Amino acid sequence: MDKRYAFIGNEAVGDVVRERLDAAGWTRTADVASAGMVVTYCTSQTALEDAYFDENGIVQAASPNTVLIDLSASTPSFARELNAVAIVSDLAAVEAPLVVADPMLSDALSDRDNLMCLVGGEEDDVEAARPVLDALVGTVQETGGSGSAQLARAAYTLQTSAQIMSAIEADALYRAVQRSSAAFGATFGRAGATTPEAEQVLAAVNAGRFDGAYTVEMLMSELSAALMAADDVDLILPQAEACLHLLELLAVIGGADKAPSALALVYGEEAACAENGLDWTRAEQAYASEEAGEDCDYDDDGGDGDGGDFPGGFGAYSAN
Template sequence: MGTIKKVGFIGTGVMGKSMSRNLMQAGFELAVYTRTKAKAEELIDAGAVWHDTPASLAASVDAVITMVGYPSDVQEVYFGESGILQHAKSGTYAIDMTTSRPALAEEIHTAAKAKGIFALDAPVSGGDVGAKNGKLAIMVGGEEEAFQAVLPIFEAMGENIILQGPAGFGQHTKLINQVTIASNMVGVCEAISYAEYAGMDPSKVLQSITTGAAGSFSLSNLAPRMIKGDYDPGFYVKHFIKDMLLALEAAKEMGLMTPGLELSLSLYERLAENGDGDLGTQALIKLFTKKA
């Protein structure tokens, strides 16, 4: 296992762009590929090397990070004709930071190992703010030796970095994270709406409740956006729906009861049906508040 100098990043969206920038600031040589080149222009201008295909990128780096949209995109970028597993050199580290299926993470790990590639699943939490500030929580599944080798990469992007166990455990942890947020977001929306309907100043109410037992990331960071009517995406509604569906699928396979998750999913699906799938998750307040 050699020193990692060149890192490739596939998928420079809302969070990927900030994560890539932090890697460059930490001294890594960065290569990038994204389906829409315009989304990577800022990084290219800052010194990142552009590649026209995932294959070209994967063949040129010591470690490749993927942060794409859906499990189908993960499948394509790893197993497709231009995929990472076909073109990365033996000894390359492949880190999928997309929120995806635990079973797919296991499949990638097995296929990678057969080719001498070290695969880790490492989804994140912390939203656009955490990505910009390099304070993401990174939940990792894979082998200890590979985890230790790529730890400097993770440390450039996050603070709370934990190897949860074998392949797939990073994805399971992220889905558990999303299950927790799902019910919490409903509670935050109900709380703000309650304050508004009672004729109170919701911002002032937040000052009282964010530091107590009701405190949460959503209450501190997303509730103020809700109050302002700021629905810009730190994390898309459509991607949260995807995550909740993955969590629900995994829960059903295990025979686990998840009524809170099911309620939140139904509300977010309603929001998406109203045409709001490209807004941030805080837009859920639109279903509750009289100001929407």
Template sequence: MSTIAVIGLGIMGGPMAANLLEAGHDVIGCNRSPHKVQALISRGGRGAETVAEAVAQADVVLTVLPDSPDVEAVVLGAAGVLASARPGTLLIDSSTIRPDVSVRVAGAARAAGVRAVDAPVSGGEAGAIEGTLSIMVGGEVADVAAARPVLEAVGSTIVHVGPAGSGQIVKAANQLIVAGTIQLVAEALVFLEAHGVDTDAAVEVLAGGLAGSRVLDRKSGGMLARQFAPGFRVDLHHKDLGIVTSAAREVGVAIPVGALVAQLMGALRADGHGELDHSALLLLVEQLSGRRRD
């Protein structure tokens, strides 16, 4: 079993660290909010006050951070991962960030004698808790093989998709599909309600046909109940759709539906709903339809 420093114990990182503990690893947590470190300690993990302190003791460093600047600061900073890691340490970045930043981080890691893979995850908070995340991994073959035992403790689908940065490209595609599907589910639910249909029965039959999806299964109940406690925040999906649209523009790929959903997500965020779950796109559909509830 490895000693693993987990940097970032939020909605995804906290459950992932817990599952690493459950698998028998020695886990050291570091987070800006101390109470999340204490929660890990209460489960049998260890805590560190700084990134440098956590990384200096680790064989593996797992970063689960909100955005590209966070990863750059934590990994490349003067007291960051690369400055503190022992030669041969394995860095697994499970943040969702720009692919070019992942490539740059991997190059800097290699120059510092640290192995690095980008391994963003999909499955939301429920998948993180259940240890059933889908993980798309970019990096060298040998480094991905070294990361696999760690990733198997937090995910059920682990696929090497190419060299450094490839995991982030696949994650961007994932976020494009998820956002588009949530938007269509939101539209369908508001449409059904407007016609007075039994929505629970409607969702049951839709889920059994070609319209069925993981998004429909996991999100429709909360959407119908207007419960939008975040499993994945609007703020973060807004950021991810910015990554998608930028990466698509770089290679000249048209994503007209994705670009529209990115605008809708941005509008929902601008309306003050950034902290809600991304399934709150339903609120925007209601507003556009003149059916918004108080």
């Protein structure tokens, strides 16, 4: 087996891939044409499409029989398209969207057992990709043919994002009530949770743990992919859209590289936001630009995201 691989995309994930595969005896190369495996992880659909289908993209550059492993959250339709193109190009395409079990850990990507891949594709192609996937993550869950893993990823994302948001809003309610009336004192404690995912969120918020390897940008990319998958079948998902707007808001004020637990800051005091590097004047400027009919791009820190229009009415989400 040719144990040379290339990685394209987000370098935070790329660092994890390099560490794990180097330890497993693989060698990273910058030359896609010389790689037996090409691993990708992008945080926007545009970046992903460019990586594979540009004039000098992976499909054009890869040698015959190269295995393409995409760790990104994308759509079932993109996965099927990539698989079809790979077949006619003498390549093997495997969709293996990365899942972080506890995204609130500060080192969420460092623990192999905290990572899982949902894997879809042709049976022989998945088998060929297994050595790389087994080295990268603690659990590999096969889902079926092309498109199935991205569909499973979208469903997982919708449930996870809903639990993150509901836990943060429950906590925000407790804090707001306790701020507004000293009569409650400490008798109500903090918001509780009934699911492991919500407990993870509340633990991070209560500890003030708003930085981590798994970022708002990553969650946005996963949620955007789920919404695109729904759009492909003319399905409207209001809850997911509302969650994405809040994530966009957090990104606008400087939180794209924060952990998702930082959403709690949006509901809190401006001073707490400032202490954590968030600037509400950026939201005011973005909102003014939208009022003037201009597009605004939240991703002004050099990430590979597409950016997004600032959601109007940001004041409704905060006491500021």
